[in-house]
Structures are given as C-alpha cells and as structure tokens.
Amino acid sequence: MNLSFKKPSVDTCSKCDRINMKLKYAFVDQATNLKTLKEHQEAFKAAYEEKKANKQLAQSSEVVAVITFDLQQCLPTTYLQTNVAFYKRQLWTFNLTIHDLKTNKAFCYMWPECEGNRGANDIASCLYDFIINQLPNLHPNAKKLIMFSDSCFGQNKNSIVTTMLMLVTRLSPQLQFIEHKFLVPGHTHMEADTDHALIERIYTCQEIGTN
Template identity: 45%
Template structure:
C-alpha cells in the first residue's frame, strides 16, 4: 500500500489513467495481463480515401510550375504562378471534383548577430541616401538602382482556364535614376533569351552607353542575387565600360544587405502591377 498522490506524482500519471489500467486488469483473463484495447485499429472517420488524395495530387500537378525568380545553379524547387493562391486552387478544384520563422529563444541566442545585421543594413541605406543627395547637386555624378521584376505571365487572363496553360514569361529589368527619378525598362521574353548574368549585363551595357556625356562618376545599387548581379559577368561588363567610355572615371556597384534590399525600382514594379490589374482589356501579347 502506497500513498495515491505520491504514486501518481512519482509515475507522472493522472488518476483517470491508473483507474483505467486497474479496470482493464480486473476485466482481463486470469493471467492478470491487461487485454489490448482497440484504439487505433480503425482509420479516422475524417481521413480521406486514397482515391480522393490521388485526385488532389493530380489537381495540384495540373498547374504549370516555374523556377524561382532568383536563379541558382541547382534548381530543385518549383513554384506556382504568382497569381495563384490556395483559395483559387480550391475553388477550381470544387468546380471540377466531387469533393522560416525564428523562435524567441533562437533570436535571443543570435541577438548580437541580429543587431550587427540591422546595423549593416542601415549603414548601407544611409550610404545610398548620401550618394543620392550628391547626385542631385552634381550633374557629373549618377546613382542608379536596378532590379529584375518578377516574371510577367502572358497572356494575362483572369479566367480559370489560363491557370492550366503554360504562359509565356516576360522579363523586365528596371533601372531607376535616383536623382532625376527617370525609369527605364528593359523587356524581353523567354523566347528571346533567359534571365542570367549575361542578360542582365547586356541591359546594363545599354544603360551605361546612354549615360549623359558629362557623367564621370556612376554608382549602381542592386541586391546580392549571384545568378544576376553578384557575379564576374557583371563585374567584367563594368570594367569594359570604363575602358570603352573614356570620360567615365569611376563605376561603383554596391550591394544591399540580404533581407534589406528595398530599392527605388521596387516602387516602379508596384506601379506596373497596379496598372496591369486595372487594364480594361486583356493582355494577350508582350507589346500590350
């Protein structure tokens, strides 16, 4: 005989569990070994059948898949079109069928690293602001931001039929003059070329070749995507531009801190997206 409270505490069990165990033992055979219960022997009532699960998988796989906006050498992950979401996919399914975050503990461990990261990001933003102010008063000084917009699907249709079609992907590299706010868009589709480092460098060649004749100092800001910006192709292109354009004395390429890459051309991309959604006619061709 032992104290019930001490017994429950020592085993870390509750009163109901012990009572059920005793009841099973008393109702079992003469051996004193409790009979096995029937829990977990039958599938849950809410579990979907294999046929329904297969239908759902086929429905998901029926949508076209695309590579990431940020290209990598090893491309394993595929993504759905940007205009799709779970709600739309479920609505389409119903019409055709019957049926990285960090914890507070982690942040505490990496508080110093986080503070250094935020300080570096703010320093880079401050440096860009100083460069912009200098460009506004000095015509021989230019500061640009450039970035590749997320792929634009063509034709741009709002019907559910278009969700199942392989659409043409159109690329748009946007450059933004931080002093004059002049915007230039370099557009091409996947039938013409890809969106790798050479393609980005080709657009920047056109941008540097059309700089005003009195520009002696040019600085370019971008994110750190290695497939497009942070690579030897773009670096060599800027080096060649310095040799080709004799009046240019300096070309700088600054990279924003990962996770803090908000640039002026992001506003231009937002404006394009807003206008595209408000367009009263269907966009059936890149020229539209």
C-alpha cells in the same frame, strides 16, 4: 485626406524571421541571437543610409550619377484570370528596371522568355546598353557611376557583370570610375521596386479591363 493603410506586399527577411523565431520559441542562446539580430539590423540600415547619402550626392553633383536596378518578377503574357489559364503554360515576360536617382526616370528593358533568360549575361547586356547609350544623355558630365542592386549571385553579383563594367570604363568617353554596391539580402527595397509596383498595378488593371 483620403489616406489609407495596407500591409506591404513584399517578402520579409528570412534571417530576421529565423532569429525572431529563435528568440520567441527556442529560449536558448538569447544573448547570441540578440547580438546577431542587432548586427544584421545595423548592416541593412547602414546600407540604406549609404544609398540615401549617394542619392543626395547625385542631386548636388554634375560629375556623379547614381542608379538602382532590379529584375521584376515574371509578368504573365497575357494576364488572364479565367480558370482555364490556370492549367495552361503562359508566356513569361522579363523586365529589368533601371532607375536614375537624379532625374527620377525609369528605363525598362523587357524581353519574352523565348528570346532570352534572366541570367548574368542578360543583365549585363541591359546595363551595358544603358551606360553606353542612355547615361551620356542623362549625365553628360558624369565621371563616376554608382550602382545599387541586390546581392543575387546569378544576376548581379558575379564576374560577368564585373567584366562588363571593366569594359565600359575603357569604352566610355566620360566615365572614369564605377562603383557597384549591394544591399543586404532581405532588405533590398529600392526606387526600381517602386516602379515595379506601379507597373504591376497598371498592367493588371489594363488586362482585366478595370480602372
């Protein structure tokens, strides 16, 4: 079957790790720690179930569109493995990926660090362009947009992005409602992250000249 297994190349949840370490070594407040861990697990599982349900809704409805978006880790430009590059400062390229859950299409907004930052204004600008210019082509009948992201305050969960979304509802000829839902910190794997893994694999292979 040509199947293989590997450890997931993602960070673990700091809250889960902290509670598990207390349960393993502290031996105090075991009941409280177990309760906290259970509540945390129930919260992120409920968030994933909510995303799953909304994805199914997007598949069956013409008036609801659902997207996930996330900023990829910085991409060095160019990607070099020579030891000299280790002591040099490389140019970083940023990439915000927006994944449409109905069409399964990914849209990448990329810019170098010399042309922009990774703050709320940059994220809001990319989302604005997608909603105004791309969404009408993907979902011409959509009246409601549901967005999933992580809970990063400096990029997604702030007044700048919220204000932009309020502006979009006034400018868009089709959208009437926008819901922005945040996954539980430490458990934010989304379809956009799968796109990032593919980009990084191809990016690395092309740069070092392997297949």
